Amino acid sequence: MPQLKKETHTQQSILADYCRNGIFPEGLLDINKDNLHNYRRLCYNIAVDVIETAYPIAFSFLPEETWNKLLSEFYSEHKCQTPQVWRMPLEFYDYCLQKNICEILNFPFLNDLLYFEWLELDVHTMEDIQYPKTKAEGDWLNDKIALNPEHKLIRLSYPVHTTAPTEGLLEKKGDYFLLIYREKDTGNVQFVDLSMFYTYILENLMNGVLLKDILVEANSIFQINDIKLLKDRSLEFIEDLKRRNFVIGFTA
Amino acid sequence: MSEKKYTGIGFRKDFAEELIDSEVLKPSFIELAPENWIGMGGYWKKQLDKAAEKYPVTCHGLSLSIGSPDALDVPFVKQVKKFLDQYKVKVYSEHLSYSKCDNAHLYDLLPIPFRMDAVKHIVARIKQVQDILEQPLVLENVSYYTPVAAEMTEHEFISAIVNESGCNMLLDVNNVYVNAFNHKYDAKNFLSKLPLNKVAYIHMAGHEQVSDTLIIDTHGQAVIDPVFELFEHAIGLVKPVPVLLERDFNIPELEELQGELSRMDSIISKIWKTEHAAA
Numbered sequence: 001m002p003q004l005k006k007e008t009h010t011q012q013s014i015l016a017d018y019c020r021n022g023i024f025p026e027g028l029l030d031i032n033k034d035n036l037h038n039y040r041r042l043c044y045n046i047a048v049d050v051i052e053t054a055y056p057i058a059f060s061f062l063p064e065e066t067w068n069k070l071l072s073e074f075y076s077e078h079k080c081q082t083p084q085v086w087r088m089p090l091e092f093y094d095y096c097l098q099k100n101i102c103e104i105l106n107f108p109f110l111n112d113l114l115y116f117e118w119l120e121l122d123v124h125t126m127e128d129i130q131y132p133k134t135k136a137e138g139d140w141l142n143d144k145i146a147l148n149p150e151h152k153l154i155r156l157s158y159p160v161h162t163t164a165p166t167e168g169l170l171e172k173k174g175d176y177f178l179l180i181y182r183e184k185d186t187g188n189v190q191f192v193d194l195s196m197f198y199t200y201i202l203e204n205l206m207n208g209v210l211l212k213d214i215l216v217e218a219n220s221i222f223q224i225n226d227i228k229l230l231k232d233r234s235l236e237f238i239e240d241l242k243r244r245n246f247v248i249g250f251t252a
Numbered sequence: 253m254s255e256k257k258y259t260g261i262g263f264r265k266d267f268a269e270e271l272i273d274s275e276v277l278k279p280s281f282i283e284l285a286p287e288n289w290i291g292m293g294g295y296w297k298k299q300l301d302k303a304a305e306k307y308p309v310t311c312h313g314l315s316l317s318i319g320s321p322d323a324l325d326v327p328f329v330k331q332v333k334k335f336l337d338q339y340k341v342k343v344y345s346e347h348l349s350y351s352k353c354d355n356a357h358l359y360d361l362l363p364i365p366f367r368m369d370a371v372k373h374i375v376a377r378i379k380q381v382q383d384i385l386e387q388p389l390v391l392e393n394v395s396y397y398t399p400v401a402a403e404m405t406e407h408e409f410i411s412a413i414v415n416e417s418g419c420n421m422l423l424d425v426n427n428v429y430v431n432a433f434n435h436k437y438d439a440k441n442f443l444s445k446l447p448l449n450k451v452a453y454i455h456m457a458g459h460e461q462v463s464d465t466l467i468i469d470t471h472g473q474a475v476i477d478p479v480f481e482l483f484e485h486a487i488g489l490v491k492p493v494p495v496l497l498e499r500d501f502n503i504p505e506l507e508e509l510q511g512e513l514s515r516m517d518s519i520i521s522k523i524w525k526t527e528h529a530a531a
């Protein structure tokens with residue numbers, strides 16, 4: 001038998017609904033009507049603050065009225081699921097995807113922008129991942145290359161990571177690949193722009209494939225027909241990632 | 253031997269680095285919201301671990317929503333339990349309010365109707381939480397700006413919950429002050445009606461008076477003198493427990509925060525030492 005009476009539950013629901021949608025409610029019993037608005041204000045401000053902090057670029061780019069309407073609709077329509085408010089911006093991104101907000105607002109790059117901004121936050125805060133055991137000595141082609149495990153490799157349709165949404169972003173629709181990783185010592189998030197070829201190599205390295213085997217495959221896929229060039233470029237790429245502390249040695 | 257210190261401070265990202273190496277601010281413990289740290293890695297996890305190595309940690313949760321009509325979020329409580337174990341947290345407190353309703357988190361504290369059916373409902377939920385945590389829940393009297401559908405007084409509501417559930421109480425002195433002002437009752441008289449023998453933890457904080465008739469509990473200002481006075485009165489009525497200064501916004505220089513801690517320390521040493529001597 002539930003102990004809470006239906007009427008008490010309803011009172012709680014009315015107040016909570018008001019906090020979410022801001023429409024002054026009928027039916028709350030024995031309240032101080034002058035003070036009630038503070039609950040809507042306090043709840044809504046928290047949600048707005050968390051989202052605007054997570055998505056500073058989208059926030060400053062979208063027209064104020066559009067942005068405010070979007071946030072207001074989100075908080076009222078969406079039932080926030082996470083008990084951890086700092087993770088709630090991910091629900092905002094999901095909401096925008098599901099509601100197809102980028103098409104409704106006619107900002108086709110909005111999904112990419114929100115995704116990129118979320119990932120910056122996510123990679124910075126994500127749970128620590130155990131680093132693999134490594135050794136310093138080895139051969140890039142024939143030994144398993146060890147990578148910083150705290151990373152994400154993503155594909156974007158608009159270069160939101162290099163171009164401000166104000167200009168020219170629409171004309172630059174294409175395939176963009178981005179490595180996002182967290183530096184071990186500082187915890188800083190770093191970004192590396194990748195070509196499709198380097199992305200292919202990296203994806204395979206992440207799956208533990210040896211570089212020499214990747215190159216054989218790559219040769220047939222990308223039809224470069226210059227195995228030396230392929231090898232030199234790949235080794236330069238690995239050396240570059242080593243300087244960036246993303247390649248951390250060889251798997252021990 | 254130096255005197256035992258009871259005062260701690262909320263661990264905020266705004267001054268986390270400063271606090272870890274601070275020669276100025278010297279709390280005897282730090283308080284943090286588990287929700288802000290569970291599952292977090294990277295830079296902030298390192299800061300948390302450093303702070304937890306230096307100071308004992310108490311936890312003050314945000315999203316338990318003990319007064320929610322919804323079913324208890326058991327997986328969440330289990331995550332909290334794991335966190336408490338990991339950082340050897342002995343005090344886990346929460347708010348006697350609700351912040352989730354009909355499957356939606358609101359991220360702020362709403363007032364529960366002061367009603368007997370709500371008491372029964374919450375008592376059952378407290379027991380459920382305590383069974384998972386294997387430690388008593390410590391519940392805080394919250395500030396509120398309007399009652400909703402009340403059928404009993406605030407102190408009757410709090411007392412019934414504490415007495416029937418066996419939970420402990422977090423006495424927020426500032427909230428008593430704020431509510432006494434907002435709802436026009438006498439703070440000391442209100443205190444005398446609470447189950448003060450169950451107080452396991454105390455909060456002190458600043459607030460903002462926004463009109464002639466309303467104070468908002470902001471945690472963004474210094475503690476005002478009347479709240480210090482009420483504190484002096486209140487701690488004379490309870491056994492020695494940890495006392496926490498809440499400062500969440502508008503963070504001043506650490507000297508200023510230490511000044512507030514020291515002022516609480518000196519009141520405490522006056523009151524609790526004599527209490528001890530008499531015991």
Ligand SMILES: [Fe+2]
Pocket residue numbers: 392424455457498
């Ligand atoms: Fe408090």
